[in-house]
Amino acid sequence: MKSIRHLISLAGALLAATTPLSAESPPIALVVHGGSGVLSADRMTPELRVAYYESLDEALLAGHTVLTRGGSSVDAIVAAITILEDSPLFNAGRGAAFTRTGTNELDASIMRGQDLEAGGVSAVKYVKNPILAARVVMEDTPHVLVTADGALELAIREELELRPPSYFWTERRWNSLQERIKRNIEYGGRLTSALDPATGRLDSEYYGTVGAVALDQAGNIAAGTSTGGRTMKMPGRVGDSPIIGAATYANNATAGISTTGLGEVHMVICSAHTVSALMEMKGLDVQAALDEVICKRLVDAGGGGGAIAIDGNGDVAMSYSDDGMYRGFVQNDGARHIFIYDEQEVAPE
Amino acid sequence: MKSIRHLISLAGALLAATTPLSAESPPIALVVHGGSGVLSADRMTPELRVAYYESLDEALLAGHTVLTRGGSSVDAIVAAITILEDSPLFNAGRGAAFTRTGTNELDASIMRGQDLEAGGVSAVKYVKNPILAARVVMEDTPHVLVTADGALELAIREELELRPPSYFWTERRWNSLQERIKRNIEYGGRLTSALDPATGRLDSEYYGTVGAVALDQAGNIAAGTSTGGRTMKMPGRVGDSPIIGAATYANNATAGISTTGLGEVHMVICSAHTVSALMEMKGLDVQAALDEVICKRLVDAGGGGGAIAIDGNGDVAMSYSDDGMYRGFVQNDGARHIFIYDEQEVAPE
Numbered sequence: 061m062k063s064i065r066h067l068i069s070l071a072g073a074l075l076a077a078t079t080p081l082s083a084e085s086p087p088i089a090l091v092v093h094g095g096s097g098v099l100s101a102d103r104m105t106p107e108l109r110v111a112y113y114e115s116l117d118e119a120l121l122a123g124h125t126v127l128t129r130g131g132s133s134v135d136a137i138v139a140a141i142t143i144l145e146d147s148p149l150f151n152a153g154r155g156a157a158f159t160r161t162g163t164n165e166l167d168a169s170i171m172r173g174q175d176l177e178a179g180g181v182s183a184v185k186y187v188k189n190p191i192l193a194a195r196v197v198m199e200d201t202p203h204v205l206v207t208a209d210g211a212l213e214l215a216i217r218e219e220l221e222l223r224p225p226s227y228f229w230t231e232r233r234w235n236s237l238q239e240r241i242k243r244n245i246e247y248g249g250r251l252t253s254a255l256d257p258a259t260g261r262l263d264s265e266y267y268g269t270v271g272a273v274a275l276d277q278a279g280n281i282a283a284g285t286s287t288g289g290r291t292m293k294m295p296g297r298v299g300d301s302p303i304i305g306a307a308t309y310a311n312n313a314t315a316g317i318s319t320t321g322l323g324e325v326h327m328v329i330c331s332a333h334t335v336s337a338l339m340e341m342k343g344l345d346v347q348a349a350l351d352e353v354i355c356k357r358l359v360d361a362g363g364g365g366g367a368i369a370i371d372g373n374g375d376v377a378m379s380y381s382d383d384g385m386y387r388g389f390v391q392n393d394g395a396r397h398i399f400i401y402d403e404q405e406v407a408p409e
Numbered sequence: 410m411k412s413i414r415h416l417i418s419l420a421g422a423l424l425a426a427t428t429p430l431s432a433e434s435p436p437i438a439l440v441v442h443g444g445s446g447v448l449s450a451d452r453m454t455p456e457l458r459v460a461y462y463e464s465l466d467e468a469l470l471a472g473h474t475v476l477t478r479g480g481s482s483v484d485a486i487v488a489a490i491t492i493l494e495d496s497p498l499f500n501a502g503r504g505a506a507f508t509r510t511g512t513n514e515l516d517a518s519i520m521r522g523q524d525l526e527a528g529g530v531s532a533v534k535y536v537k538n539p540i541l542a543a544r545v546v547m548e549d550t551p552h553v554l555v556t557a558d559g560a561l562e563l564a565i566r567e568e569l570e571l572r573p574p575s576y577f578w579t580e581r582r583w584n585s586l587q588e589r590i591k592r593n594i595e596y597g598g599r600l601t602s603a604l605d606p607a608t609g610r611l612d613s614e615y616y617g618t619v620g621a622v623a624l625d626q627a628g629n630i631a632a633g634t635s636t637g638g639r640t641m642k643m644p645g646r647v648g649d650s651p652i653i654g655a656a657t658y659a660n661n662a663t664a665g666i667s668t669t670g671l672g673e674v675h676m677v678i679c680s681a682h683t684v685s686a687l688m689e690m691k692g693l694d695v696q697a698a699l700d701e702v703i704c705k706r707l708v709d710a711g712g713g714g715g716a717i718a719i720d721g722n723g724d725v726a727m728s729y730s731d732d733g734m735y736r737g738f739v740q741n742d743g744a745r746h747i748f749i750y751d752e753q754e755v756a757p758e
Contacts, residue, residue, distance in 0.1 A: 171677070176677040176678065176710060177677070178676070178677050182531070182554075182556055182647070183556045183557065183559065201643060201646075202673065203642070203643060203646045203647075203673060204647075204672075204673045204676045204677060205531075205646070205647040205648075205652075205676070206643060206645045206646055206647065207531055207532045207556045207557055207645045207646075207647050208532065208556055208557035208558065208645055209557065209644070209645060210532065210643055210644040210645010210646065211645055213644065213645070214643070214645075293552070294550060294552060294555060294559055294563070295558070295559040295562065296555045296556045296557055296558060296559010296560055296562070296563070297550075297552045297554070297555055297556075297559065298531070298552075298553075298554040298555065298556050299554075303554075303652060303653075303654075304652075304655075304676050304677055304679070305652075305654045305655065305676075305679035305682060306653075306654065309679075323553075324551065324552060324553045327527070327553045327554070327653050327654075328520070328525040328526070328527050328553060328653055329525065330653070330654035330658075330679060330682040333654060333679040333682055333683075333686075334682075334686065337682075337683065337686040337690060338690065341686060341687065341690035341691050342690050361525060
């Protein structure tokens with residue numbers, strides 16, 4: 061499954077790897093996801109696999125470089141998430157899904173664990189990197205969430221990069237919308253969820269998210285999430301990604317968390333906050349708490365998806381209930397581990 | 410402090426009281442709040458006190474009537490909240506606070522405890538009763554939160570009542586905005602929070618919310634919250650009121666909760682969901698869980714405000730960290746108990 065291009069790219073990445081931190085250094089860690097809505101194995105080509113690998117690897121490298129240089133976890137996750145937003149592969153930023161009226165409305169949030177400061181934007185158009193707008197809300201306003209035109213105004217005021225609709229147009233997401241509209245007509249307009257009516261399972265083409273969580277040398281955790289939302293969503297629909305406690309949560313005393321999957325279910329079970337609460341109130345470790353929420357509570361509530369997390373020791377947790385999740389992590393030694401399905405990590409043997 | 414008009418109104422309310430349920434009936438309960446941002450005692454006139462009393466009483470009577478007739482907790486809280494939204498006294502619906510550009514942008518959410526279904530609208534204009542729009546999102550869409558113009562479109566499609574800006578204009582809230590703008594200029598544009606710069610305390614004139622929680626004869630809990638948000642907020646600012654887990658949560662296994670106060674802090678500590686989590690994971694009763702969140706965690710995080718809750722037994726809890734909270738409750742016996750400050754309930758002696 062590995063192409064020549066993949067190997068070349070990997071060699072380049074290894075050359076570009078940052079110096080690993082020494083064993084005496086405080087723990088650092090970065091984990092990223094590109095959504096649990098992975099392409100089914102029959103639609104995943106070797107070329108696409110390499111492309112996903114490269115984007116995840118680039119995101120990990122960028123964030124890890126920040127951390128090894130003593131940068132903050134907020135800077136690290138922003139570095140990682142902007143790379144995933146800029147890639148047309150993921151349903152966030154450039155590769156955003158379309159609403160039923162053919163527009164792209166973007167959601168994102170960010171939170172830092174040392175003081176519970178947080179920010180988010182919902183249903184914002186034209187902003188190239190919604191995670192940067194979320195950061196502006198966190199750092200430069202007294203608010204936690206700013207929506208729609210208000211978020212756009214804020215982005216304009218802060219001179220964030222804007223892009224016209226054509227920038228966000230990708231053939232893949234446009235085709236998904238057309239397919240979904242066609243099927244909705246077949247189903248008499250009742251095709252409202254992301255479930256495939258034929259199989260009763262989640263159809264991964266219709267949703268997706270990117271996210272990152274990091275622990276920096278100062279011991280501070282940050283988490284962030286960004287998405288274009290669900291294909292054929294109602295204009296103005298806000299998913300879990302901009303909601304603190306649903307998709308994103310960070311508390312130095314517990315963990316940083318970023319989720320992906322069926323946003324509406326994450327919202328009603330408060331997935332990210334429940335992970336933190338299970339650690340605080342029940343003493344679960346980060347992987348056990350993540351598994352309890354993603355593999356049990358989320359599924360019991362009719363949802364599906366995945367999540368990533370890091371605790372204060374730099375322990376990394378990843379969990380998903382779907383077929384896979386684009387994901388990867390890096391810790392002090394600088395080795396970047398990348399996965400898509402249940403199998404071994406994506407890397408040359 | 411009681412006026413003749415108050416006594417007459419109370420007599421009328423007693424005459425209109427619904428038949429109390431018998432002791433064998435399943436427990437029912439309704440609790441409402443009109444915000445923890447109460448007028449300071451020196452600004453509270455006897456006339457205003459009566460007006461607040463009457464609105465809260467009317468809301469309790471309407472909701473209790475639904476419950477005694479076997480109606481659902483969702484119908485009961487909607488009946489109560491629409492009355493509070495229609496009153497110009499409370500910062501929700503008609504009495505909504507103004508954004509810094511002089512517009513009214515409304516937030517609301519609703520959740521039911523038997524299946525965790527939920528709905529909310531954020532930053533929506535012109536909708537007379539945002540709680541009805543939140544209910545439409547819960548019952549008639551696959552989504553949990555719809556924002557801004559998308560929420561307005563939904564309201565138009567569902568033929569909800571719309572009102573022009575003049576309907577939402579009240580002299581009191583307009584004067585609050587003008588005062589706040591003036592003070593902001595004095596403070597060089599840095600007056601961003603709801604804290605009074607002179608006292609360092611929350612200024613109750615600048616925020617407020619309404620909410621209700623009910624338990625019906627079928628044993629189902631519902632909770633809802635509605636607000637105009639914070640005076641001089643940035644256009645597009647979304648507070649805690651439309652956020653499931655922040656201001657509103659309902660789970661038959663724990664409780665229904667509605668909060669009020671500094672929305673941004675409720676959002677980052679996930680106040681409503683934390684109450685539910687403390688009951689589920691730590692075995693706290695509803696009053697202890699509410700006190701832990703409102704009097705400890707909220708204050709520790711730099712916030713202030715209040716909350717109401719009902720558990721599956723029909724036990725009612727109310728808690729606040731400010732000077733008071735417009736609030737009241739009614740249970741099986743039909744007696745309506747109404748409070749504003751710490752003192753005895755507002756009623757004829």
